[in-house]
Amino acid sequence: MSSSSVKDTQTLDKNGQEIKSVGFQRFGFDSEVSLDTLRSLYLRSHYVVSVSESQVQELDAKEEEGRGYLTQGPNAYQSKSIFHPDTQSISYTTLSRFAPVKLLPPSSRKRVLVTGGAGFVGSHLVDRLMLLGHEVTVLDNFFTGSKTYLRHDVVEPFMIECDQIYHLACPASPPHYQFNAVKTIKTSFIGTLNMLGLAKRTKARFLISSTSEVYGDPEVHPQPEDYWGHVNPIGPRACYDEGKRVAETLTYGFHHQDGVDVRVARIFNTYVNPHDGRVVSNFIVQALRGEDMTSRPVNIGNGDEFTIGEFAELVREIVEKVQEEDGIKPARRVQIVYKPIPTDDPQKRRPDTTRAKNSLGWQPRWSVRMGLEEMVRYYKAKMAEGSM
Numbered sequence: 001m002s003s004s005s006v007k008d009t010q011t012l013d014k015n016g017q018e019i020k021s022v023g024f025q026r027f028g029f030d031s032e033v034s035l036d037t038l039r040s041l042y043l044r045s046h047y048v049v050s051v052s053e054s055q056v057q058e059l060d061a062k063e064e065e066g067r068g069y070l071t072q073g074p075n076a077y078q079s080k081s082i083f084h085p086d087t088q089s090i091s092y093t094t095l096s097r098f099a100p101v102k103l104l105p106p107s108s109r110k111r112v113l114v115t116g117g118a119g120f121v122g123s124h125l126v127d128r129l130m131l132l133g134h135e136v137t138v139l140d141n142f143f144t145g146s147k148t149y150l151r152h153d154v155v156e157p158f159m160i161e162c163d164q165i166y167h168l169a170c171p172a173s174p175p176h177y178q179f180n181a182v183k184t185i186k187t188s189f190i191g192t193l194n195m196l197g198l199a200k201r202t203k204a205r206f207l208i209s210s211t212s213e214v215y216g217d218p219e220v221h222p223q224p225e226d227y228w229g230h231v232n233p234i235g236p237r238a239c240y241d242e243g244k245r246v247a248e249t250l251t252y253g254f255h256h257q258d259g260v261d262v263r264v265a266r267i268f269n270t271y272v273n274p275h276d277g278r279v280v281s282n283f284i285v286q287a288l289r290g291e292d293m294t295s296r297p298v299n300i301g302n303g304d305e306f307t308i309g310e311f312a313e314l315v316r317e318i319v320e321k322v323q324e325e326d327g328i329k330p331a332r333r334v335q336i337v338y339k340p341i342p343t344d345d346p347q348k349r350r351p352d353t354t355r356a357k358n359s360l361g362w363q364p365r366w367s368v369r370m371g372l373e374e375m376v377r378y379y380k381a382k383m384a385e386g387s388m
C-alpha cells in the first residue's frame with residue numbers, strides 16, 4: 001500500500017518571479033485564487049491509507065476538523081481509499097470534500113449561464129465562478145463533457161434569466177469534432193444563434209470561446225486579430241473552423257444590429273484534458289505510459305514557439321523529471337517517432353497577443369515549461385486515481 005500526496009512545487013513565471021495565485025484584481029472584481037487551493041482541487045491524487053477498523057473513525061474526525069477552510073494545504077481535497085487489514089477490504093471515497101463556495105450579495109452576484117460547462121475549459125470556469133460567489137447554471141449535452149449538470153443540447157432553444165453567458169459548447173479536438181461533422185457545424189451555427197437570441201432578450205453580456213482555427217493554415221505569422229485566415233471550406237477540419245467563423249459572424253451581427261454586448265476570445269491550444277486527442281495531451285499521456293511519442297514535422301504556436309519535435313523532447317524531459325522526483329524509474333526511455341501530417345493540419349501557428357496586452361493588460365505569465373509540468377502532475381494524479 002502506498003500513500004502519496006501533492007508536493008509543494010515552486011512555480012516561477014517567465015521573469016523568474018514566483019507565481020502564488022492565478023486571476024486578477026481587475027475589471028471591478030476580484031478573480032484571484034491561490035495556486036495551492038487550485039492544486040488541492042485538481043492534483044488530488046488518489047491515496048490509500050492502511051488502518052484498522054477502530055482507527056477509521058479517528059481518521060474521519062481528524063479530517064472533519066479542518067472542514068470548510070481553503071487554507072488546509074494541498075491535500076485537503078484529495079480522495080482516499082482506506083485499506084482494512086482485518087477484513088482485507090478497501091473502502092473508498094471518490095472525492096473527500098469540495099472546496100467551500102461563498103455567495104456574493106445580490107448587488108454583486110451575477111446569474112451566469114455557461115454552455116459546454118462540463119467540458120475541460122468550462123468545468124474550470126464553473127469552479128472559478130462558484131469560488132467567486134456567483135450563481136452558475138450549466139448547459140451541456142455531455143457529448144464530450146462528464147459532469148452532471150442540466151442536460152441540454154444548445155442546438156435546441158433554451159430560456160433562462162441571466163446576466164452573463166459564456167458560450168463554450170462545441171466539441172474542440174479533431175477526433176471529437178470530426179466524429180459527426182454536420183452536428184459540429186450545427187452546434188456552432190444554430191447553438192450560437194440560440195444563445196445570442198437569449199443574450200438579446202435578457203440583455204446579458206455574451207462571450208464566445210472561438211479558436212485559433214479561424215486562421216486555418218495561416219500565411220501570416222504570428223497571427224494578429226485582423227488577419228482573416230486561410231481555411232479550406234470543404235476539408236476535414238472545415239466543420240470546426242468554418243463553424244467558429246460563422247459563430248463569430250453571428251456574434252458581431254447581433255452586436256451591430258441589436259446592441260448585444262459581446263466578447264470573442266480566440267483561444268490557442270490550452271492545457272487540455274487527458275482524453276482530448278490533441279498534441280499537448282497526447283505527448284504527455286504517451287510519455288507517462290512509457291509509449292513512444294508520435295510526432296509530425298510542424299511548428300506549434302503560443303508566445304513560446306516550438307517545433308513539434310522540440311515539443312516532444314520537452315514533454316519527455318519534464319515527464320522524466322517528475323517521475324524522478326517521485327522515485328519512479330521507467331523500464332526504458334520513450335522514443336519520438338515521426339509520422340506523416342494529417343490533411344489540412346496547419347504548418348505553424350503562434351498568436352500575436354499585442355491586442356490582449358494593450359487592451360486588457362493580459363499576457364501569459366506561465367512559460368510553456370511550467371504549464372506542462374503542472375499538466376504532467378495533473379495527468380499523473382488522474383492515472384493514479386484510475387480515471388485514465
Ligand SMILES: NC(=O)c1ccc[n+]([C@@H]2O[C@H](COP(=O)([O-])OP(=O)(O)OC[C@H]3O[C@@H](n4cnc5c(N)ncnc54)[C@H](O)[C@@H]3O)[C@@H](O)[C@H]2O)c1
Pocket residue numbers: 115116117118119120121122139140141142143144145146152153154155167168169170171172173176187191209210211212266267268269270271272
Ligand atoms: N481547449 C482548447 O485548447 C481550445 C482552443 C480553442 C478553442 N476552444 C474552445 O473552447 C470551448 C471549450 O473547449 P474544451 O477544450 O473545454 O472542449 P471540451 O470538449 O472539453 O468541452 C466542450 C463541451 O461542450 C459540450 N457540447 C458539445 N456540443 C454541445 C451541444 N450541441 N450542446 C451542448 N453542449 C455541447 C461537450 O459535451 C463538452 O462538455 C470550445 O468552444 C472550443 O471550441 C478550446
